[in-house]
Amino acid sequence: xxxxxxxxxxxxxxxxxxxxxxxxxxxxxxxxxxxxxxxxxxxxxxxxxxxxxxxxxxxxxxxxxxxxxxxxxxxxxxxxxxxxxxxxxxxxxxxxxxxxxxxxxxxxxxxxx
Amino acid sequence: xxxxxxxxxxxxxxxxxxxxxxxxxxxxxxxxxxxxxxxxxxxxxxxxxxxxxxxxxxxxxxxxxxxxxxxxxxxxxxxxxxxxxxxxxxxxxxxxxxxxxxxxxxxxxxxxxx
Numbered sequence: 226x227x228x229x230x231x232x233x234x235x236x237x238x239x240x241x242x243x244x245x246x247x248x249x250x251x252x253x254x255x256x257x258x259x260x261x262x263x264x265x266x267x268x269x270x271x272x273x274x275x276x277x278x279x280x281x282x283x284x285x286x287x288x289x290x291x292x293x294x295x296x297x298x299x300x301x302x303x304x305x306x307x308x309x310x311x312x313x314x315x316x317x318x319x320x321x322x323x324x325x326x327x328x329x330x331x332x333x334x335x336x337x338x
Numbered sequence: 339x340x341x342x343x344x345x346x347x348x349x350x351x352x353x354x355x356x357x358x359x360x361x362x363x364x365x366x367x368x369x370x371x372x373x374x375x376x377x378x379x380x381x382x383x384x385x386x387x388x389x390x391x392x393x394x395x396x397x398x399x400x401x402x403x404x405x406x407x408x409x410x411x412x413x414x415x416x417x418x419x420x421x422x423x424x425x426x427x428x429x430x431x432x433x434x435x436x437x438x439x440x441x442x443x444x445x446x447x448x449x450x451x452x
Contacts (some may be wrong), residue, residue, distance in 0.1 A: 256438070
């Protein structure tokens with residue numbers, strides 16, 4: 226992988242469902258993995274920054290894990306609520322010195338009441 | 339609120355116009371960034387400034403000219419743009435330019451080039 230990729234592209238879940246999605250990134254020259262939430266008509270909002278293999282972070286009902294050896298991170302949302310509807314972006318500094326901060330295309334989550 | 343403001347929020351300009359986008363951060367940060375999001379594309383980093391010095395320019399055409407007069411303000415000067423430059427332009431700031439630094443984003447300027 227030479228870029229930052231995310232799957233799925235979009236996701237519809239019912240209120241109360243738990244869900245998860247994936248961010249894939251190059252495993253070589255890894256520096257950090259960032260997760261952001263971007264609600265429509267608002268600014269992207271930082272959720273987590275993760276740097277260590279095996280790291281797990283949690284913020285309320287949202288949590289994330291990191292596997293730097295295989296180059297992926299999972300974002301989990303437990304008991305989804307309509308206010309969780311947003312695009313979730315991951316980003317990682319790429320390049321020999323991490324000089325290129327690259328965002329994935331995002332996963333668009335819609336939580337139906 | 340993130341403490342990063344951008345003006346204007348919307349801008350329509352002709353290909354021969356010159357305009358400027360303004361970003362201001364009220365967070366006491368030392369690094370500022372310009373990003374571009376074109377339709378159906380990921381956010382693309384355009385420019386990075388650290389302590390008012392440009393440290394990254396990702397092969398951006400010269401019709402985009404950034405300016406950072408102090409650590410709180412960042413401008414993007416636009417001239418002779420093309421219709422394909424129509425996009426959402428986001429500004430962000432971070433405490434420093436470290437690779438694990440959280441970036442705080444403004445609301446963006448929606449630009450339409452006719």
